[in-house]
Amino acid sequence: MSALIQLKNVKKTYRRGKESITIFDGLNLTIEQGDFVAIMGPSGSGKTTLLNLLGGTDRSDSGEINFDGERIDGYNEGQLAGWRARSVGFIFQFYNLMPVLNAAQNVELPLMLTKLSAGKRRANVETALKIVGLWDRAKHKPKELSGGQQQRVAIARAIVSDPKFLLCDEPTGDLDRNTANDILGTLQQLNQDLGKTIVMVTHDPEAARFAKRTLHLDKGVFAEVTQ
């Protein structure tokens, strides 16, 4: 399997006024295609920054960030936006669905960044919602759905434009145990059956067990724990 994501010697420092905090001082990371990685660590470990770097929503100070042969560390904001639209599916802790849109319309959002026809879009939305088992709720607004259902809509949104990898930020942080397991099961399915590469940041060791491997991040440095 080829390396999908590769971070080489990535450095990142935050400056706030006179203070500067170094998060990463030469971070390396390789994630193969088809991998399902959980990243754990205490607060302040840099996992949020890593998340943002992987998702292209933040830029490193130096080092290489390779994604499927494409170097994104030099991209400007506009290029990163385009790259994100093509390559990443996001799943957030608090779902972040748009309250004014129904489930199908929420799922359709990433497709507005493509040139697909209306018919094609509808087909993709249907497929995505069926995968997460919520096609019968397509017309419901987020406030009419439970937490677990909202997260599944969010997953459908994340996979609708068939991105290469999914980036999850505490996807089960707001759910009860049973619902959480459902969601994680769905993620596993996406990884095993559809071959999606998944990177999941979590603080929950139970959630990390669903992944293929877990990386521990502490003070900007990795320690791997294989399961």
Add this chain to the structure above:
Amino acid sequence: MSLLNQTGSVIAMNVRSIPQRLWMSLATVGSIALVVAVLLGFLALANGFNQTLKGSGAPDVAIALRDGSAAELNSTISREQIDLLGQGPGVRAGPDGRPLISAELVLIVDGIKKSTATKANMPLRGIGPNGLLVRPQAKISQGRMFTPGSNEIVVGAGLLREFSGFELGKTLRFGAQTWKVVGVFEAPGTVFESELWADAPVIQSLFKRGSTFQTARVGLTSPAAMPAFVKYVKDEQRLQLKAQSEQTYFADQAERSGLLIKYFGWPLGIIMAIGALAGALNTMYASVSSRAAEIATLRVIGFSGFSAFVGTMVEALVLSALGALVGVAICAMGFNGLSASTLGAGFTQVAFRLQVGPDIITQAVTLALTIGLIGGIFPGLRASRQRPLLALAA
């Protein structure tokens, strides 16, 4: 805690929370201020014009016109009729022992209106030697009165403010004659200030009016003598004139002219008020929703729905009261006393000043508070219906 205390505390909390929604609250204050300013501006225009007309009439001066003429320009009175008038009951004697009558005629001449730089109709009035005496409010403030028999003119101070071309010392040309401005007279708050005065006989001869006049102003011994004099003029067959108290004459004019500005000002004010009300409702609904958690907690503690209602109402009223204050201040400082002029009933320009008075301020402030009241009721009801909850769903 008693209801009164509760309500008082909630009101205080509401008002103190205003800075949290600073900009929207400021917008409410500002828009209400503008509504008040616009309405008050129009009312001050109407008020000033009205006051000038009403203030012009003296209760002990009777004005006589040809029976059936509504305006001076359309009236004619002969020398003989003037003498007959002098024989009426209650007519005061002038300093020369003869009846105190000023026989007058008005002509329209051109002036340039300063604000629009276009031509405007100015009244040139020929007055008799008693002209000033029948107008107690008027007196010469600069220069001197014209010499009888000469081509001299005195100009009203109001006219000078609004129109160019009649300054003291200036030589004017009406028709083929030149005239000289030798004095300025003041008659503040009256229409007389918008006139040019000259000697009646000179006007008659130069403008070929023979020996006819248009109006006669008759000084009476007291206001009580008015009804008898009016009756005398009515009954006297040789006269064919109509006499009325100067006060009534001008009051009639005031009523007819003020209406136009009022029909304009109030509708405009109300339309703007509705717009501001929508804004106020918005602000207050935002206030209630942004403080939903706070209100819910208060309700848990035991505060009544009523206190929440009153708190919101008072917040709205405070904002509208502030707006009213600012609006009135703008008007009082910016508009009050501002000079204006418009076409009066006699087809000539009347110069007046905008007047902001207590009763029109009350009207405008009432409108502002009404906005506050309505703007507070509905959001207030919503606040009072907020259920007591320990935590609100996101």
Add this chain to the structure above:
Amino acid sequence: MTDFDLVWKNLFRKPLRTILLTVSIFMAFLIFGILTSLNVALDRASESGSASNRLVVSNKINFTQSMPYAYINRVAAIPGVTAVTYQNWFGAYYQDQRTSRFVGFAVDPETYMAIFRDEARLTDAERQAFLTERNGVIVGKSLADRYGWKVGQTIPISSNIYSQANGRRSWDMKISGIFTGAKPTDPTTAIYFHYDYMNETITFNRDQVGTITVVTASPDQNDQVAKAIDANFANSPAETSTVDEKTFSRAFLKQAGDLNFIVTMVVSAAFAAILMIVSTTLVSAMRERTKEIGVMKTLGFSSPRVLRMVLGEAVLLSSLGAVLGLGTSAFILTGLSKSPVGSNFGDLSMSPVVALTGLALAVSLGLVTGAIPALSALRMSIIEALNRG
């Protein structure tokens, strides 16, 4: 779903709020539509029927002073003058002086109808009748409708200036015809009758004329002819002042006051008010959506695209209110123009210029009120927006 769909749905996120804002915007544009149209109508009223090669001669002192009848032939003899007619203001009213006054002029029918053929349209039969009937009068259609007058009917027209030798204030006149204006919306609230009929019976001011209308060979001769006329009567007891028709009407209408100024002030106040209300509400509304904007950007929506959507929402909001407000004012104006007072102003309907200006204002309002939220959406960093920084 298109960007527009998204913008539309976001606009009605809190329906009550959007409705209230639309009400405010509606009111401002209602005021704008009506006041500006009134102003334009007044301006236009001064120009209605003005031909570019017509001049008005009046007494230099003031147009309410008259000139000797003999002036007419002297004016006709001035080089460059191709036609002459004259008018005398009558102070006309019908029955009640207070409520039924209207424009009434004593004219010379033949020359008047020749020069004002377009502005007072009559059938040939009516024209002939007016010429031959000494007590004939032609009345405007609006007046005829208002009082139910018919051709052939004899009506008493009173004057608040003149009276007859026998003491009567009214003259019996026979309606020779009912005229319409050049455009259907031109005011037709006037009457015209024979000068001779009036002149022979009034008790004073005989053989005088109020104003003289002159037709010049061409507009570029206007200045020259005007000067020649005034020079002719300089230093005489009744000096003249000659200006082109448009200037004459405009000066007359401006007497009431500086309507331009008042309209500008009021409209500005109304717009200032809604500017405050809408911009502050939009800023506050956008703040609720910080996270959503962050999500949109995370998904890959470019910052410019997000900016366009936020601005688009503001422009859509103001356009909604504007279209409703302008439409309603157009409706009200049509109603006004049918009323007795309004018919004096002629064409009160909303002109395309006013409508287009209104729409342009709406777009500008949207851009200005949306500027702050749009810019903050543009510059928002995803990390701050998602609040996990």
